Amino acid sequence: xFRIITAVIGRDLKLAMRRQADIVSALFFFIIxxxxxxxxxxxxxxxxRKLAPGVLWVAALLATMLSLxxxxxxxxxxxxxxxxxxxxxxxxxxxxxxxxxxxxxxxLPLALIAPVLGIQFDxxxxxxxxxTGAILLGTPALSGIGAIGAALxxxxxxxxxxxxxxxxxxxxxxxxxxxxxxxxxxxxxxxEGHLSLLAAITFxxxxxxxxxxxxxxxxxxx
Amino acid sequence: xxDRFNLYRFASPATFYPLAGAMIPYxxxxxxxxxxxxxxxxxxxxxxxxxxxxxxxxxxxxxxASWMSMFIYLVMAFWAAIGLAFNTRLSGMMAQALAPTxxxxxxxxxxxxxxxxxxxxxxxxxxxxxxxxxxxxxFLYIGYMALTAAIDxxxxxxxxxxxxxxxxxxxxxxxxxxxxxxxxxxxxxSVNLNKSSMAETMLWGMLLxxxxxxxxxxxxxxxxxxxxxxxxxRHTDWVKxxxxxxxAGDEK
Numbered sequence: 001x002f003r004i005i006t007a008v009i010g011r012d013l014k015l016a017m018r019r020q021a022d023i024v025s026a027l028f029f030f031i032i033x034x035x036x037x038x039x040x041x042x043x044x045x046x047x048x049r050k051l052a053p054g055v056l057w058v059a060a061l062l063a064t065m066l067s068l069x070x071x072x073x074x075x076x077x078x079x080x081x082x083x084x085x086x087x088x089x090x091x092x093x094x095x096x097x098x099x100x101x102x103x104x105x106x107x108l109p110l111a112l113i114a115p116v117l118g119i120q121f122d123x124x125x126x127x128x129x130x131x132t133g134a135i136l137l138g139t140p141a142l143s144g145i146g147a148i149g150a151a152l153x154x155x156x157x158x159x160x161x162x163x164x165x166x167x168x169x170x171x172x173x174x175x176x177x178x179x180x181x182x183x184x185x186x187x188x189x190x191x192e193g194h195l196s197l198l199a200a201i202t203f204x205x206x207x208x209x210x211x212x213x214x215x216x217x218x219x220x221x222x
Numbered sequence: 223x224x225d226r227f228n229l230y231r232f233a234s235p236a237t238f239y240p241l242a243g244a245m246i247p248y249x250x251x252x253x254x255x256x257x258x259x260x261x262x263x264x265x266x267x268x269x270x271x272x273x274x275x276x277x278x279x280x281x282x283x284x285x286x287a288s289w290m291s292m293f294i295y296l297v298m299a300f301w302a303a304i305g306l307a308f309n310t311r312l313s314g315m316m317a318q319a320l321a322p323t324x325x326x327x328x329x330x331x332x333x334x335x336x337x338x339x340x341x342x343x344x345x346x347x348x349x350x351x352x353x354x355x356x357x358x359x360x361f362l363y364i365g366y367m368a369l370t371a372a373i374d375x376x377x378x379x380x381x382x383x384x385x386x387x388x389x390x391x392x393x394x395x396x397x398x399x400x401x402x403x404x405x406x407x408x409x410x411x412s413v414n415l416n417k418s419s420m421a422e423t424m425l426w427g428m429l430l431x432x433x434x435x436x437x438x439x440x441x442x443x444x445x446x447x448x449x450x451x452x453x454x455x456r457h458t459d460w461v462k463x464x465x466x467x468x469x470a471g472d473e474k
Contacts, residue, residue, distance in 0.1 A: 148385075148386075148389055152369060152382045152385065152386060153369070153372070156372045156373060157372065158372060159372075162368055162369060162372050165361075165364060165365045165368050165369075166365045166368075166369060166386060168361075169358050169361040169362055169365060169397070170389070170390075170393050170397075172358060172397055172400065172401070173393075173396050173397055173400035176400045176401065176403075176404040177400065180404060197400075201396070212385065212388075212389055215385055216382065216385050219378055219381040219382050219385065220378070220382070222377075222378065
């Protein structure tokens with residue numbers, strides 16, 4: 001069972017490493033969007049500190065969304081996806097592997113760069129640690145839920161815009177608890193409760209979303 | 223046992239088409255009767271609220287619309303589940319026929335909520351948990367309609383839309399509670415709807431209006447599903463016969 005997951009992760013990581021520009025451009029999208037906000041609303045540190053959690057999280061949501069269409073599109077185009085669907089292993093496990101690989105190349109870099117951007121927003125050290133932890137905990141859920149949307153919109157015209165219509169409403173709980181954890185730390189309430197809920201959402205969506213995704217893929221491949 | 227009555231007979235578009243056509247006038251008539259009674263109770267009989275004055279009367283539209291917007295989503299998810307489990311053609315058509323009405327109800331609920339909020343809270347919009355989740359529900363309807371509209375193959379549209387509906391139904395409680403907790407953390411209980419002290423006539427007016435909206439939704443969904451059936455089954459004999467009858471009738 002784990003062999004197939006690790007095999008898919010290894011394959012997807014190798015493919016991603018051959019096309020590093022994709023990873024880097026999503027990362028720079030994140031950095032640019034976050035940097036636009038101080039330019040739009042002014043450089044007052046108090047204001048920025050208040051806005052930082054929300055701005056960073058919304059930007060993380062959008063950056064993750066940006067890389068979702070590629071999750072299945074390339075494999076669909078060259079027929080790999082059909083071979084994976086025909087393989088003796090359950091398609092849900094294959095999708096689990098792809099979701100984990102997607103998180104490693106899209107979510108993890110965001111979490112690593114987020115504290116640097118947090119410094120630009122004058123966040124305290126505590127808040128930076130919670131921010132990194134929250135993004136680490138929350139982004140797997142984004143990859144998992146997003147995979148459902150990517151599978152549903154596979155091969156459709158206007159897939160990218162459609163994908164955001166489907167997926168963004170479902171991202172709202174992650175946004176609320178992710179930004180809430182940082183917010184609670186900044187105001188001194190402590191973000192443990194938010195982080196626990198975030199972890200619960202992540203485990204639930206990484207556990208269940210691949211099976212819904214597999215069902216969606218089967219519909220798309222019919 | 224040959225002509226035993228069988229409900230599943232109506233799972234086929236060819237038999238459901240005339241049935242729906244026959245039922246539409248009844249549902250429409252019941253809706254009008256309930257609507258007139260509800261409006262009479264709500265606008266003329268129900269007492270003026272001692273706190274909110276006459277402005278509260280918009281709840282006779284607002285509350286039924288909100289109820290229906292949530293209920294229709296559940297009904298769509300029910301049809302989606304049936305359609306995915308038993309591979310029936312009609313279920314997906316029903317879900318698609320219901321979606322615009324559900325979105326309309328969600329929009330109506332937000333619109334009347336804004337009209338009510340302005341005199342009561344002094345703002346068109348507050349980020350109250352109910353308002354926010356109603357807005358997200360509207361987004362879910364829009365997403366469903368956009369997805370089914372983007373897929374040309376009708377069977378795939380039904381199935382993909384159905385899966386999205388089921389994912390949405392699982393997520394709705396999570397979204398609702400997260401919005402609720404977010405809301406209580408951010409702004410406290412500045413908005414407090416105290417509905418338990420409602421006069422009995424108000425409750426009856428609201429229930430009658432809810433019935434009116436319900437019957438209206440059924441009638442409109444049947445009209446829409448009839449159109450969808452004709453469109454999708456246009457290559458079959460029964461649609462050709464149906465259309466031939468109609469044009470022959472027009473010529474007479």
